[in-house]
Amino acid sequence: MKLPPIVIRTFKLQNSILARYLMRNVSVLLSVVFIVISLVVFGNQLVLIIKETSKEGIPIADLLPLVGLNMIRDVVLILSLSLLLAIILSVSKLYKASEAIVMNSLGLGDKHFMVFIQPLVIVIVIFIFILTTVVVPWSKQQRGLIMERSENTPEFSFIKKNEFQEFKNNDIVFYASKVSDADNAKEQNMEEIFIYTLVNNEPVITLAKQAQKYTNFNTNSVYLRLKNGTRYHGFPSNKNKKILNFKLYDLQIIDGKMQKSISTVTKVESKSTFELLFSNKLTEIAEFQWRISQPLSILILSVLGVLLGKTSPRSGKNLGVLVGVVMFIVYNNVLLIAKSTLERGESSPIVGLWWVHLVMLLLIFIFYKWN
Template sequence: MIVFRYLSRELLITLSAVSAVLLVIIMSGRFIKYLAQAAQGILDPDVLMYIMLYRMPGFLQLILPLGLFLGILLAYGRLYLESEMTVLSATGMSPQRLLLYSFGPATLVALLVAWLSLGLAPQGVTASWRIFNTQDSLTEFDTLVPGRFQSMRGGSSRVTYAQELSDDRSELGGIFISEKRFSGDKSKEKGITVLVAESGRQEIQPDGSRYLILENGYRYDGNPGEADYRAIQYDTYGVLMPKPEIRQEVTAIEAVPTAQLFNSNNPKYVAELQWRFSLPLLVFVVTLLAVPLAKVNPRQGRYLKLLPAILLYMSYLALLIAMRGSLEKSRIPAWLGLWWVHGLFLSIGLALLYWETMQLKWASWRAAKREVARG
């Protein structure tokens, strides 16, 4: 029991460190993407942290199996390098018992991954989609930030700037709007229109149309680089704001509750269900793969087998993703599905685990055969 606690502690500490680093790397890339959308006025900056929080279960369900795999390689590799595994082997620690001890923390990780993949991840996708739907329903007023040039939702053809913005977002001051003008088929640019105004306000018509009413300003029409600009001074000028496009429902298959996936003949539902159950199963298979791969010679270093091991893991995950796509397109039967991939790598893990035993038996058989030949 003391050895089990020691190995589990070493494994869980390394797993936590590796998973934390991977989570920070992945979430940083996604956060930068959302931050760029917030800077363009597509997303409200106040919802960024909520989106990241809701997407975290989807990240963790893929990070934890990889973190466990790397954690076993690094933790056990250090024990082999420092000859601690040699001492444990001398006291009766076989590779099979080491694997059995490793299944203890692996079971905890598998239960956590099952909870994430079957429950939290679909709920997180649903919640994030609701936020995106709410953001799609926002107008330019709702995402406008004072003192910043922003490309509006209609595309990069219009840029808006407001020096001041009231707390209720109904009044603006120091307004600048630049918009490109195109021909009827929008294939050729006709020029640019610039609007400046001292102040402005939002006005909603009975039919739901929204207008930005500009006061005391100028409109300039022309082509950049040419001197034939037309300038118009106005007291009041109305700018129609585009209506937001609202998605009425969540269409992502990842957001469908797990209970709804059962007893469905839809190939996409079947593939999604098998994928969600494959992630906890992945934890046990990669544990079986990692334990024999973690054994290294102290003279060779702990990182000798790290690159081949990562390539093996990537092959495993890539094959699962490829078969998921084939299952969605009904190219393979549902009863075969993703299970044969797990069976294949389970066989590879067993072969790695018993490789030395098989080599010893083969050497003994050849030696016995030579003795018989001599006799």
């Protein structure tokens, strides 16, 4: 029996209104959940990065860029989890308010809910795809450059006055009573210097009235030029102690040959997706599949979210959310395990990470039939 045109138009209008209603709920919850998770994750990261900058001697000027780059890196997982939770909560809300029951009576079920939210899901998938294939590799490259620049920056750029500080893995103990606040660390001047080092397992103490850091541009080595001081080889109680007075003494603090080139960032994670596409190396194939897997997992998780949101008014309120979080963690961890397995050559690139998605789809299909 063919339905009258007015009935068909009414049904389509209802679907359109319901689709917008469901997408609006998902969008609002997505924003709220994303903000909450981001505040927790990024707040914790900010504390960790501040500790790292003070420990590793990273300049304060690089603090905000590092925080921003870490945020870009983590947005993918946070947004994926937020979308899953938003879908679960939105669909669950429909069932709790018995709205879904009315929709079911109109012939609208889980499959329709999955279709209703697809415009929003597709937008997020495209956004995640751009992030994982372009923005995140760029952010990792920039982060690598900042960290490498910090490692190659002379440690004595971060001298604090009136504090004993350790450098070169505790091989040098340094103290200066006065330190200039010059904008250029290469021209930094210091006064009343104390340096403790080990030379051939023998303690060497150096005292100097003044010191200035400079770079030998021929060798790219960095020196501390000490003026008007004394070097003590061995402790005063040692019979073989030596005392050397000097007017000028150059102490090498950074070996130019040992410094890494800032321009050579070769980590797989920072390579462009186009490079990885035509690579035959297992590590690069694994990285490429990982980048594609993240937007693909959004599509799969959106279907799972609808099924987990289906509940009865008398069931547990947070059961779907709890199961969703567990499934999300397991899904991503298994993807990471599959990536590591591929990198070690223990699985075929054809199988790669794709089997994880297939297994997830199979589980969702079983869950759908069981529901």
